Amino acid sequence: MNTNQVILEVSNLKKYFPIRKGLFRRTVGYVKAVDDISFFIREGETLGMVGESGCGKTTTGRCILRLYEPTAGTIKFRTDNDLIEINSLNEHQMKAVRRQLQIIFQDPFSSLDPRMSVKDIICEPLLLQGIGTRKQQIDRVAEIMARVGLDAGLMNRYPHEFSGGQRQRIGIARSLILQPRLIVCDEPVSALDVSVQAQVLNLLMELQDEFQLTYLFVAHDLSVVEYISDRIIVMYLGKIVEVAQSDQIYQHPRHPYTEALLAAIPVADPRAHRQRKLLEGTVPNPANPPPGCHFHTRCLYAQEICRQKVPQLVEIPGEQDHYVSCHFYEELDLKGFVPVKSAGLLGLETDA
Amino acid sequence: MDDLLLRVKGLCTYFHTEEGLVKAVDGIDFDLKRGETLGIVGESGCGKSVTALSVMQLIRPPRGRIAGGTIEYIRGNEIIEITKLGIHSPEMRSIRGKEIAMIFQEPMTSLNPVYSIGEQIMEAVILHQQVDKREARKMAIQSLKEVGLSSPEQQVDWYPHQLSGGMRQRVMIAMALSCDPNLLIADEPTTALDVTIEAQILELMKGLQRTHNMSIMLITHNLGIIGEMSKRVIVMYLGKIVEIGKTDDIFYNPKHPYTRGLLRSIPTIGLKRRLNPIEGTVARMTELPHGCYFGPRCPRRMPICGEKEPPQFLVGDEQFAKCWLYEGGSV
Numbered sequence: 027m028n029t030n031q032v033i034l035e036v037s038n039l040k041k042y043f044p045i046r047k048g049l050f051r052r053t054v055g056y057v058k059a060v061d062d063i064s065f066f067i068r069e070g071e072t073l074g075m076v077g078e079s080g081c082g083k084t085t086t087g088r089c090i091l092r093l094y095e096p097t098a099g100t101i102k103f104r105t106d107n108d109l110i111e112i113n114s115l116n117e118h119q120m121k122a123v124r125r126q127l128q129i130i131f132q133d134p135f136s137s138l139d140p141r142m143s144v145k146d147i148i149c150e151p152l153l154l155q156g157i158g159t160r161k162q163q164i165d166r167v168a169e170i171m172a173r174v175g176l177d178a179g180l181m182n183r184y185p186h187e188f189s190g191g192q193r194q195r196i197g198i199a200r201s202l203i204l205q206p207r208l209i210v211c212d213e214p215v216s217a218l219d220v221s222v223q224a225q226v227l228n229l230l231m232e233l234q235d236e237f238q239l240t241y242l243f244v245a246h247d248l249s250v251v252e253y254i255s256d257r258i259i260v261m262y263l264g265k266i267v268e269v270a271q272s273d274q275i276y277q278h279p280r281h282p283y284t285e286a287l288l289a290a291i292p293v294a295d296p297r298a299h300r301q302r303k304l305l306e307g308t309v310p311n312p313a314n315p316p317p318g319c320h321f322h323t324r325c326l327y328a329q330e331i332c333r334q335k336v337p338q339l340v341e342i343p344g345e346q347d348h349y350v351s352c353h354f355y356e357e358l359d360l361k362g363f364v365p366v367k368s369a370g371l372l373g374l375e376t377d378a
Numbered sequence: 379m380d381d382l383l384l385r386v387k388g389l390c391t392y393f394h395t396e397e398g399l400v401k402a403v404d405g406i407d408f409d410l411k412r413g414e415t416l417g418i419v420g421e422s423g424c425g426k427s428v429t430a431l432s433v434m435q436l437i438r439p440p441r442g443r444i445a446g447g448t449i450e451y452i453r454g455n456e457i458i459e460i461t462k463l464g465i466h467s468p469e470m471r472s473i474r475g476k477e478i479a480m481i482f483q484e485p486m487t488s489l490n491p492v493y494s495i496g497e498q499i500m501e502a503v504i505l506h507q508q509v510d511k512r513e514a515r516k517m518a519i520q521s522l523k524e525v526g527l528s529s530p531e532q533q534v535d536w537y538p539h540q541l542s543g544g545m546r547q548r549v550m551i552a553m554a555l556s557c558d559p560n561l562l563i564a565d566e567p568t569t570a571l572d573v574t575i576e577a578q579i580l581e582l583m584k585g586l587q588r589t590h591n592m593s594i595m596l597i598t599h600n601l602g603i604i605g606e607m608s609k610r611v612i613v614m615y616l617g618k619i620v621e622i623g624k625t626d627d628i629f630y631n632p633k634h635p636y637t638r639g640l641l642r643s644i645p646t647i648g649l650k651r652r653l654n655p656i657e658g659t660v661a662r663m664t665e666l667p668h669g670c671y672f673g674p675r676c677p678r679r680m681p682i683c684g685e686k687e688p689p690q691f692l693v694g695d696e697q698f699a700k701c702w703l704y705e706g707g708s709v
Contacts, residue, residue, distance in 0.1 A: 078572035078573065078574060078575075079572055189659050189660075190422075191659060192659070219421035219422055219599065219660075220421065220599065220601070220640060220643045220644055221421060221639060221640060221643045221655050221656040222421075222655075222659065223643070223655075224642075224643035224644070224645075224653040224654075224655030224656075225655045225657075227645070227653060228652070228653055228655065246572065246573065247573075248573065248647070249602075249644065249645040249646065249647050250645055252645065252647045252648075253645035253653065276647055276648065277648075286574060287573060287574065289577070290573045290574045290576065290577035291573060291602065291647070292576070292577070292580070292600060292602030292603045292605065292606045293602055293605055293606065294601040294602045294604070294605040294629065294641070294644055294646065295605050295629065296605050296625045296626045296629055296630075297626065297630075298605065302577075304574070304577050304578055304581060305574045305577075305578070306578075308542045308544055308545070308575060309572070363647050363648065
């Protein structure tokens with residue numbers, strides 16, 4: 027059990043995007059991308075955040091960095107042993123916090139400026155923060171490039187000369203150069219091929235050990251999230267439906283949506299022959315979410331109360347760190363993910 | 379022979395680019411049986427999509443061309459050499475879309491935004507079958523119903539933007555199935571979709587395969603989807619087939635170091651093992667290594683690997699690996 031102190035605390039975070047229509051761009055409604063969520067991250071852990079498109083996971087990550095200004099709620103970040111509220115800081119104060127708070131983006135093709143050399147891309151945070159002499163900055167770039175597995179001799183080249191995996195390493199180098207404490211990883215391996223994806227995941231884990239990093243790891247791939255996360259948040263339509271230790275989420279899910287997500291994962295095991303219940307329908311429009319529990323339209327266990335009353339996220343008694351928002355979590359007996367038992371797949375390890 | 383639907387021999391598909399000749403597919407052989415699902419797996423640039431486009435005769439000169447080999451499509455007692463048919467020939471048009479249909483990764487870009495989905499399905503139906511508009515519309519509604527749209531009578535008049543990603547892919551499938559094809563080529567059909575929708579589409583494809591008794595060529599980078607869907611699988615690397623066999627053998631008894639590397643690279647829930655990725659990166663198509671293309675990244679590289687390209691060796695029951703380790707049958 028990780029008992030480290032909390033490094034980030036998010037309370038009642040909301041982010042609504044206005045829907046504007048007509049000649050005068052009047053606001054006719056809101057997309058509630060993130061709708062009243064609260065969670066915390068402990069120092070040194072990896073908190074995974076999963077959900078389908080439109081569930082608000084990326085928006086949450088961006089609100090934490092104040093790339094989006096939250097509509098409501100507070101975000102507290104620990105600096106100098108104090109949890110300070112960062113969403114009321116002014117630009118100057120925020121700049122100091124940003125040294126410790128960085129992000130890695132999904133798409134290594136569009137997130138790097140094609141007109142900047144790799145050296146300039148990685149060095150830019152040092153320039154903005156005014157750290158070091160030019161000589162020191164270049165040395166630091168070389169050092170960090172070597173650490174993430176890039177040839178420092180290539181620092182004068184441009185992003186298009188690198189492969190997807192190498193570009194993602196450039197993005198990682200840039201986010202690491204200020205020696206941050208918390209990194210929001212927004213789908214960092216989704217655009218990569220499997221062999222490269224594994225390299226980048228392992229690199230992220232090594233860097234975490236080496237620099238005592240804390241990650242908020244946003245992804246839609248449940249196998250990737252399981253591999254890297256200590257705890258996991260499952261989101262659906264702007265709300266948190268379940269939070270627990272990774273093992274708990276996969277072996278003993280308590281929310282019907284989590285169960286459904288697990289059932290939907292394609293398994294690389296031709297002998298698996300699973301009996302699975304598949305969700306019907308699609309995610310409702312976030313501009314017009316259903317009343318009551320947002321998930322009731324697709325839930326296999328929904329009853330009358332689910333259509334009327336929004337369930338609260340509660341900690342399950344007797345289960346530490348396991349939170350769920352479902353009216354019937356006590357009664358439901360949900361199925362976890364049946365792990366692959368394939369001796370053959372495991373036998374791979376014995377190969378020379 | 380009776381149950382064979384497609385036979386590909388020595389297929390080479392090359393592209394002329396500014397950086398030089400790219401041998402996207404370079405001498406591949408495989409068979410596809412009636413009613414089977416054959417998976418093709420590999421990382422980007424391995425030639426899996428180009429293989430599919432070659433079968434459909436959708437490689438456009440002058441940039442690209444089928445430079446060698448044959449693709450034989452077997453219709454009853456007739457063997458049709460697709461590679462001999464012109465891209466725009468009437469014979470090819472009567473096969474493409476009717477007997478061999480294809481669905482693509484991105485359902486939004488494959489649908490025309492200015493026509494209703496009904497009109498787009500009807501276009502295929504009218505082109506390939508002797509029916510009038512009224513009949514074609516009926517058939518379009520029927521096929522939308524088959525792919526699980528909730529109110530096909532109304533939805534037939536909808537436009538693509540009114541549909542979600544999953545529904546668009548269902549429409550693509552409806553269009554592909556409207557002429558009852560013998561072979562459905564699905565190129566990354568669920569890559570753009572969320573995991574719960576992906577599961578729905580895969581189940582739908584399985585069900586339709588049974589009712590239509592068709593073959594599926596399923597192209598994906600996702601080994602999980604291969605495990606769920608296909609009985610046989612082809613593993614490609616840089617334009618070559620490196621391993622081919624029954625899915626069960628490929629997953630439980632992989633022979634080629636690349637296949638092993640791929641399997642070790644995917645996180646598997648509950649296994650709690652460290653990922654052991656393949657080192658290095660895929661070579662550029664214009665700067666291919668000597669000998670075995672996988673050689674520079676291979677953990678079991680031998681001197682011969684840098685000199686001579688290995689042939690396919692029989693390594694098990696209907697399982698072949700293109701690797702010098704298996705020379706002389708040392709399995």
